[in-house]
Amino acid sequence: MRKQIAAANWKMNLTIEEAEQLMNEILEAKIFLEPQQQAVFAVPFPYLINIKNKIGEQPNFFVAAQNCASEKSGAYTGETSAQMINSININYVLIGHSERREYYNETNEILTKKINLALANNLNPIFCCGESLKIREGNSQNEFVQNQLKESLFHLAAGEINKIIIAYEPIWAIGTGLTASSLQAQEMHAHIRKVLVDKYGEEISKTISILYGGSVKAANALEIFSQPDVDGGLVGGASLNAQEFITIIKSLKKINCPIN
Ligand code: 13P
DSSP: OOOEEEEEEOOSOOOHHHHHHHHHHHHHTOOOOOTTEEEEEEOOGGGHHHHHHHHTTOTTEEEEESOOOSSSSSSOTTOOOHHHHHHTTOOEEEEOOHHHHHHSOOOHHHHHHHHHHHHHTTOEEEEEEOOOHHHHHTTOHHHHHHHHHHHHHTTSOHHHHTTOEEEEOOGGGSSSSOOOOHHHHHHHHHHHHHHHHHHHOHHHHTTSOEEEESSOOHHHHHHHHTSTTOOEEEESGGGGSHHHHHHHHHHHHHHTSSOO
């Protein structure tokens, strides 16, 4: 069974006091997830160790970096390598978030290098893809997302692709309050799954988790997560509010219940 994940992306928000307070409140809710379910917190670099320590032994809770360098090591002032992230026992890294692609010119080619370094350093990449409003209006979102996957992931062998988590985040739904309808999310997730099946076959593709991101909140998480090809969410704004994110994590537990 593939993993179901509620992932928080704090982006460039919160002081350390605020971050610790938020994490305390979430941990106080004592959410015990099923074995195949996880809560992942993509936190700013300076807080990785603090939040990792705070989570401690809480089962199925993990910490992620929000980015890693496209080079292995050396004279790259200000960068953080995949090896460094692994050396502090962090398990996940976001790669190719649309904000990185847009504001820091991260191309599919650069992201390929990051994916390779993440895997070489035992990090599980959460690879983000998704189209702009213009592309959606031109109805070429399927080809666009397929190309993002092809150019950054399809060099991977079958034994590597199953370490990747895909996050579909339509840019027009990020931080805008506009959410893809659960039907739109399901349509794209089914398309992504089909693209994976064509390249890697049914067996491998059904083990790859595909998360939805874009204005997920407590009020819509369960409906979105209940779609057959949606395996959880990557959440920005709503992950900064303890009660909101607690409800979002708990939505994972309700997905498999016959009566929600
Ligand atoms: P919002 O949930 O704020 O729309 O952000 C989504 C996102 O970018 C998560 O990575």
